Amino acid sequence: MANSINTNRGALVALQTLNATNKALETTQNRVNTGLKVSSAKDNGAIFAIATSQRAEMGAQDAVKQSLQRGQSIVDVALAAGETVVDGLTELKSLAVAIQDSVAGSDTETKLMADFDAIAKEVHSALAGATFDGVNLFKTGTLIEVSTNTSGGKFTLKAAADPAAATGLAFGGTATPATGVWAPAGTVAAKRTAYTAASVDTALNGFTTVLADFGTKSKSLDRQATFVGKLQDSLETGIGNLVDADLAKESARLTALQTKQQLGVQALSIANSSSSILLGLFR
Known part of the structure; x- marks a missing residue:
């Protein structure tokens, strides 16, 4: 050359x-x-697009997890109030038995009924106070849902048509679930008719059915939250396999x-x- x-x-x-x-x-x-082996579209356009899409999905899953956690908090507050109500109803049953055993028109009857009225008011006050983020599962008229996935899936905590739990706890008086105000029956005779062990049992059975439903929903929300956490871990691992x-x-x-x-x-x-x-x- x-x-x-x-x-x-x-x-x-x-x-x-x-x-x-x-x-x-x-x-x-x-x-x-x-x-990263793929930090920009210039490194590998197809892989970068897939990774970006999955990162967006992970972000959306964060919103789903927050929605589920909010739902769990709503139900937990309701269950906590429910325990207070059950304790109150248990005490009311004892009072109801004592009222029926007391002499009509006696001072003992008056005192027992006053105790019954005070505890019943506490029960309704507890129900009205069971609110988290403006939501109360014991009231009626509002559909309460939380998101379970990024595709629009919903989990119903309370249907709009579900009755308020307080409506079964009136004991012959007037209950206003929206405000938690309860007014007892106007006469001693009406109270004696309403304040019975049978009426308390009916209220207790109906209320515990509501609590059982809330307990089942709480477990469902917990399982959903666990699944979302595992899904996020899988997405993160998958993205890492592509770009790390x-x-x-x-x-x-x-x-x-x-x-x-x-x-x-x-x-x-x-x-x-x-x-x-x-x-x-x-x-």
């Missing part, structure tokens, strides 16, 4: 090799710095490329010196 000072083929080849090494080194350094760099391999590759870069620089230097050697032919 003819020697020429105008065209240094060796230098051109060395420069191309060095440029390729520098480009590979830049890619490897970016992977080491970011921990193997840092052990990249570290070894970085060392090799740095050595190759140094050799490339030396090779280019040698190739560039070939032109000066031609000067010796003219001495």
Whole structure:
């Protein structure tokens, strides 16, 4: 091959090799710095698009988890109030038995009925206070739902048509579930007719049925929340499999490329010196 000072083929080849090494080194350094083998669409458009879509799905799952946690809090508050109500109804049954055993018109009857009235008011007050984030499961007229997935799935905590739990706890008086106000029957005779063990049993059975339904729903929400957590973990692992760099391999590759870069620089230097050697032919 003819020697020429105008065209240094060796230098051109060395420069191309060095440029390729520098480009590979830049890619490897970016992977080491970011921990990602696909950090932008330029690295791999298809994988970047998939990873971006799945990250958006993970963000949406966070919203679902928050919705489920809100639902759990609503139900937990209702169950806590429900325990107070059950304790009150249990005490009311004892009072009802004592009232029926007392002499009509006696001072004992009056005191027992006063106790019954006080506890009944506490029961209704507890029901009205069982509110979380403006939601009360013991009231009626409002559909209460929470999201269970990103596709629009809903879990119903309370249907709009469900009656208020307080309506079965009137004991001959007037209950207003919306405000928690309860007014006892107006006459002693009406109270004696309403304040019986049988009426308390009826109220207790109806109320515990409501609590049992809430308990079942609480468990369902807990299972849904656990599933969403596992789903998020799976999505995160899947995204990692697509875009995460193997840092052990990249570290070894970085060392090799740095050595190759140094050799490339030396090779280019040698190739560039070939032109000066031609000067010796003219001495």
